[in-house]
Amino acid sequence: MAYKGKNKPTVNITLTDGQQDAFIPSYSTLDEIKGNVTVTPQVETKIDHIYITLECTVKTYIERVGTASATNTRSEGYDSRLRLVQPIPETAMPESGKLGPGKSHTFPFEFAVPKELLPKSCEHTIDNDVVRQAHLQLPPTLGDPMASVWGKTMLDDMAPDMSIVSYFVRVRLVSGRDEKTGKHIFIGDEIKKVRIIPAVPEHPPLAVLEGKQDDYRLRKEKPLKKGTFQKRIGTLVMESAQPRSLHLLPLRSEDPHPVTTMATIRLRFDPASSDAQPPRLGSLVTKLKVATFFAAKRMHDIPKRSADFHYGSDRSLYVISVPLSSRCVASVEWAKNTPRTTSPRREPSVPGSPVVPASSFATPLPSESYREGQDYYTASLVVPITLPGKVEGNTNHKVFVPTFHSCLISRVYALDLTLSCHTPGASVIVPEMHLKIPVQISAEPNADARPKISQGEAEAIARRESLHAGNVEPPVPAYSEEPQTAGDGSWSPQNGGFPSRREIPHYPVSPIGSRQSVDAPEASLGLPPPDYTIQTSGRPTVSSQ
Numbered sequence: 001m002a003y004k005g006k007n008k009p010t011v012n013i014t015l016t017d018g019q020q021d022a023f024i025p026s027y028s029t030l031d032e033i034k035g036n037v038t039v040t041p042q043v044e045t046k047i048d049h050i051y052i053t054l055e056c057t058v059k060t061y062i063e064r065v066g067t068a069s070a071t072n073t074r075s076e077g078y079d080s081r082l083r084l085v086q087p088i089p090e091t092a093m094p095e096s097g098k099l100g101p102g103k104s105h106t107f108p109f110e111f112a113v114p115k116e117l118l119p120k121s122c123e124h125t126i127d128n129d130v131v132r133q134a135h136l137q138l139p140p141t142l143g144d145p146m147a148s149v150w151g152k153t154m155l156d157d158m159a160p161d162m163s164i165v166s167y168f169v170r171v172r173l174v175s176g177r178d179e180k181t182g183k184h185i186f187i188g189d190e191i192k193k194v195r196i197i198p199a200v201p202e203h204p205p206l207a208v209l210e211g212k213q214d215d216y217r218l219r220k221e222k223p224l225k226k227g228t229f230q231k232r233i234g235t236l237v238m239e240s241a242q243p244r245s246l247h248l249l250p251l252r253s254e255d256p257h258p259v260t261t262m263a264t265i266r267l268r269f270d271p272a273s274s275d276a277q278p279p280r281l282g283s284l285v286t287k288l289k290v291a292t293f294f295a296a297k298r299m300h301d302i303p304k305r306s307a308d309f310h311y312g313s314d315r316s317l318y319v320i321s322v323p324l325s326s327r328c329v330a331s332v333e334w335a336k337n338t339p340r341t342t343s344p345r346r347e348p349s350v351p352g353s354p355v356v357p358a359s360s361f362a363t364p365l366p367s368e369s370y371r372e373g374q375d376y377y378t379a380s381l382v383v384p385i386t387l388p389g390k391v392e393g394n395t396n397h398k399v400f401v402p403t404f405h406s407c408l409i410s411r412v413y414a415l416d417l418t419l420s421c422h423t424p425g426a427s428v429i430v431p432e433m434h435l436k437i438p439v440q441i442s443a444e445p446n447a448d449a450r451p452k453i454s455q456g457e458a459e460a461i462a463r464r465e466s467l468h469a470g471n472v473e474p475p476v477p478a479y480s481e482e483p484q485t486a487g488d489g490s491w492s493p494q495n496g497g498f499p500s501r502r503e504i505p506h507y508p509v510s511p512i513g514s515r516q517s518v519d520a521p522e523a524s525l526g527l528p529p530p531d532y533t534i535q536t537s538g539r540p541t542v543s544s545q
Helices: 129-135 455-469 521-525
Strands: 010-015 032-040 049-065 072-086 105-112 163-177 184-196 219-225 232-240 246-248 260-271 280-295 315-328 335-337 376-386 409-422 432-439 441-443 479-483 530-534
Touching: 010 163, 010 184, 032 049, 032 163, 032 184, 049 105, 049 280, 072 105, 219 432, 232 409, 232 432, 246 260, 260 409, 260 432, 280 376, 315 376, 376 409
Parallel strands: 246 441
Antiparallel strands: 010 032, 032 105, 049 072, 049 163, 163 184, 219 232, 232 260, 260 376, 280 315, 280 409, 335 376, 409 432, 479 530
16 A cells, blocks of 8 residues: 655655766676665654665566457566665664654665576476576666666667566655555655666577577578579588677776677588689678567576567567678688598488587588589688667667576577679579578676675685785694504514504694604504604604604
8 A cells, every 4th residue: 555645755765886977877797786765754754664675577568469359468477586675774763663754864775786596586497407597697677768878868778668677776665554454554665777787708609400490590502503594503501600709898898999709601612513613702791680589478498489489479579680781792712622532421400400510610511412522612701790889969879788588588699691692604693691690798797896795704815815925825734653663572664564654633643742642543453553743844754763
């Protein structure tokens, strides 16, 4: 039950961590969010408790238009991913439990952005532990129209209105419970939006399963002809592999360098006859496919095929294409290769088997039409991939968030590479080949982000670092083992030899220069125990008397 009326207390949330002047404060992993909550009641107000929390909520909805009727079907999903509570000590609250009118009461708060979520945040059924680990990572702010990080310009993170990830500091004032329902009576509820882009490391390349099992294509073969009714002159092979990730700079970084990576395209032309020449390359167009998968029910697997989300009643997909570059590659030269040994023939791919990355081979594998012992041509293209930067005056600036997979929303990226070529003797037909390779966007934390530790932990770390800095090793007690000579002659070095040295940490040690016999397991074996003495220096030694 919410409190309504002109006497509603005024609640202000202000930050004290250096981002109080930011339009939307932005944070990353391990960053501290500090501030104060100021409550000013208009009249004397009874306060039982003040809840100050840092929360993350995920909201989705799916709308399907019915073909047989004019009604729409809407499914909604909601997930509370994070809720950190700021403890309020009893001494901070007035003894009478009431706040005086016209007097401001300040309550400080401090949160640290966690590295991951608690296991209870994802307890639904999943296919494997990899999915569970992905769902326990913090999702970035997504689809929130108030998430701006560049002055007062609203940024476009290319997410639909049907999928929103929001972070905010929330303050709620509780004044008793409702007598009928037993629920808290809230007389104040205010939030302050923040933007969180968690640090995401670069992950290993995906095991791509080409065909109907995913949307990627790392290899393409295309027969080339001079015309529609002409003979085939050869087969062009185009291969690539997943490049290194596009690594986003820290949120507080002033580095002007763009976010970039490099992709390599390897080409091979298998001629149909000895006099056939490779085609002349034309242009290479690069686009970035941004796909947002969202569902009204929790997903049990990481999305692989867009077709699975097109026609579902509780899931959907939003894809946008961002042009990156278009360059002429006509100057690339082909290299003729004469096989010295028999080249392996490429076997048809088995459905469901991972594709070996093209980067594993210096030369693409032969095409299906290749004849053993025949000459072939190869070429290589290095493609720079650069994310669009900020441009003054551009009202449609794109902002990129790291690749992530949560219970209700996933964001993935792919490179769309289109290569055109010109067949010798052909004047009209311009063949094109397409590849779609996965690419990850990772993120780096702020340089000053440090985990919050206790004073005892800080002192222990300082002692350890001082030991490493001075190359000081922990002291090792030096001692010697001297076996006793049996008085009855039943055991001696001459007739029995020395027993093997044993490590018995619990043996008592005599003072320096003195000897003291001890009880040891050797007694049960009929062997006399050794004497232990402490030496002032040197390693443990064994000597006889």
